[in-house]
Structures are given as C-alpha cells and as structure tokens.
Amino acid sequence: MSQSSFIDGEVQARVAGLSIYPVKSCAGVALNEAPLGPTGLALDRAWMVVDAQGAFLTQREWPRMVLVRPQVGAQRLTLNAPDMPPLQVPLEPTEKKALRVRIWKDTVDAWDAGDAAAQWFSAFLQKPGLRLARFNPAVRRLSNLEWTRGVEAVNQFADGYPLLVLSQAAVTELNQRLRSADSAQPPVTAARLRPNLVLSDIEAHDEDRLSEMRIVTQEGGGVRLKLVKPCTRCPIPGIDPDTAAHDPRVWAALAAYRADPRVNGALTFGMNAIILEGAGQILRVGDHVSADWNF
Numbered sequence: 001m002s003q004s005s006f007i008d009g010e011v012q013a014r015v016a017g018l019s020i021y022p023v024k025s026c027a028g029v030a031l032n033e034a035p036l037g038p039t040g041l042a043l044d045r046a047w048m049v050v051d052a053q054g055a056f057l058t059q060r061e062w063p064r065m066v067l068v069r070p071q072v073g074a075q076r077l078t079l080n081a082p083d084m085p086p087l088q089v090p091l092e093p094t095e096k097k098a099l100r101v102r103i104w105k106d107t108v109d110a111w112d113a114g115d116a117a118a119q120w121f122s123a124f125l126q127k128p129g130l131r132l133a134r135f136n137p138a139v140r141r142l143s144n145l146e147w148t149r150g151v152e153a154v155n156q157f158a159d160g161y162p163l164l165v166l167s168q169a170a171v172t173e174l175n176q177r178l179r180s181a182d183s184a185q186p187p188v189t190a191a192r193l194r195p196n197l198v199l200s201d202i203e204a205h206d207e208d209r210l211s212e213m214r215i216v217t218q219e220g221g222g223v224r225l226k227l228v229k230p231c232t233r234c235p236i237p238g239i240d241p242d243t244a245a246h247d248p249r250v251w252a253a254l255a256a257y258r259a260d261p262r263v264n265g266a267l268t269f270g271m272n273a274i275i276l277e278g279a280g281q282i283l284r285v286g287d288h289v290s291a292d293w294n295f
Helices: 003-007 063-067 115-125 168-181 248-254
Strands: 011-021 029-031 033-037 045-048 068-070 076-080 089-091 095-104 105-112 131-135 163-167 195-200 210-216 221-233 268-277 282-284 288-293
Touching: 003 089, 011 033, 029 068, 045 095, 063 115, 089 115, 095 131, 115 131, 163 168, 163 221, 168 195, 168 248, 168 268, 210 268, 248 268
Parallel strands: 163 195
Antiparallel strands: 011 029, 011 195, 011 288, 033 282, 045 131, 068 076, 076 089, 095 105, 105 131, 163 268, 210 221, 210 288, 221 268
C-alpha cells in the first residue's frame, strides 16, 4: 500500500495517548512513543499475577492491584506499591523456569518470575501462594477467530486482543454524564478504561464505527490496524486508579447509555483492534491517523 493510501481516508484523527500495562490489571504507563510488536505495544501485558493453581488475578476481585505502579527501564521493570519496597524484575528472565498458567479459557506455558516477585505480590495482596508469570513469546495465543474473521492475531496476557482503542471525546462525554447525574462527581480519566491508543479529533465513540486505521510513522513506515470487536466492560472502570476505591456511579453512568446490541446488550466502551501491518514500527503521540467508516 502506497503512503498516499495510508493518508487518504474518510476520517482523520491523531494519536492523543499511548499506554501500556506491563503487569495485567496493575497500573498503566503513559508513553510518548512505543514500539509496536505482533502482540501489541511492547511489554503490554507481558506479566500476569497468578494464584497457586495458575489462575490469573485481576482488579475485579483484587482492586489493590491498580496501586502497583510499573516503571520500565532499559533492563528491568520496577514495581512500586504502598508500604512495599521496590521490586525489580528483569525484562528478559535469566532463568526460564516453566510455569503453566490460565487466563480465561486459555491455558498456556509461561515463565516464573522467581521467588522474590512471588513473595512481594503475596505480601501486598495478602494472599499466599501467588506467582508472577512472564509470557513466553514462543506461545501463540490467538484472538477469537470469529471476530477477527480468520486473521490469526496473537496476544500476550491481554484479555483477548492486541490493542484497545478509544476516543478522548468518549471520555469527555462520560464525564458530562457523570456531572449531570451528580455535580460533585470528580472527572474520570482514560486510565480507568485502560486503552492502548487514545484518539483525538473525532467524535465520541466514532471508534465504534471505524473499520481500519492507518498510521504513517516518522520513519516512513505504515501501520494498519483493524477494529474488530467492541470492548465489553466489567466493573473495573469504577475502580479509582489512584486509590483503588470503587465508585458505583461510573458503572451506573455506563449502564445508562452503553448497552451494545453487537454483544447481546453487554456494556461496551472502546474497540479491540488487531494488527494487519506494521509490527516493528514505532507509534508516537501526535501521529496522524487515517481511517474508514465501517458502514
């Protein structure tokens, strides 16, 4: 595809935000730029906390996970949490000890991040027997082929798709609805919705109606993303990322207008996307986005 084809499109937008969530269900890291790999942004959901049986933990049952704040260095991931010493985890494990883990319906091989990480998470979450799993890149964990229409999109420990895309205008609209219901309601940020890409210069929830996004990177390469499935929501958007407190007003606001017939009436916010082209490119805040309507 020519560069002009990447620029041409019925919809023009900008990348307003990039975020990764190195440890599944823990806090995110906002970035100005991020390499794009086959499974999404580099290091996104590369680690996951599991219990003694290998089943994954999330904020749904363990809201304090959002208080674990990662910092990504050149060689190490540093995790900070209230009243805990910093935990340093190598980006590439020195000892690749096998660990069998379960995420939703998938059971996959991973690597154990070691006893120090296990003890740290067990102490912070006050649950014995926890382990920190590192995704094994040799594993091919695929998105739902029905939604991707047969495209084999690979993931690490994301719920099911490589990327989550939403519009900044959708977050603005949610805040307007929250304030209409309660003028004292503090605004929420996109961090509650845990996107990878936030788009500006489009209307609220235009992402629901887009088919393909194209981005020309500063290096001159092209990225093509396909928006394939509405992101169904659990109560996590009601969890304050700064305090881990749950606010039912956020869920109530979503329930008032985000029931989605495409997924049998479940609440949705944002769109899951897969990568058609561009693994190895670098995405940056400010990148121009061209897209087509899915009509």
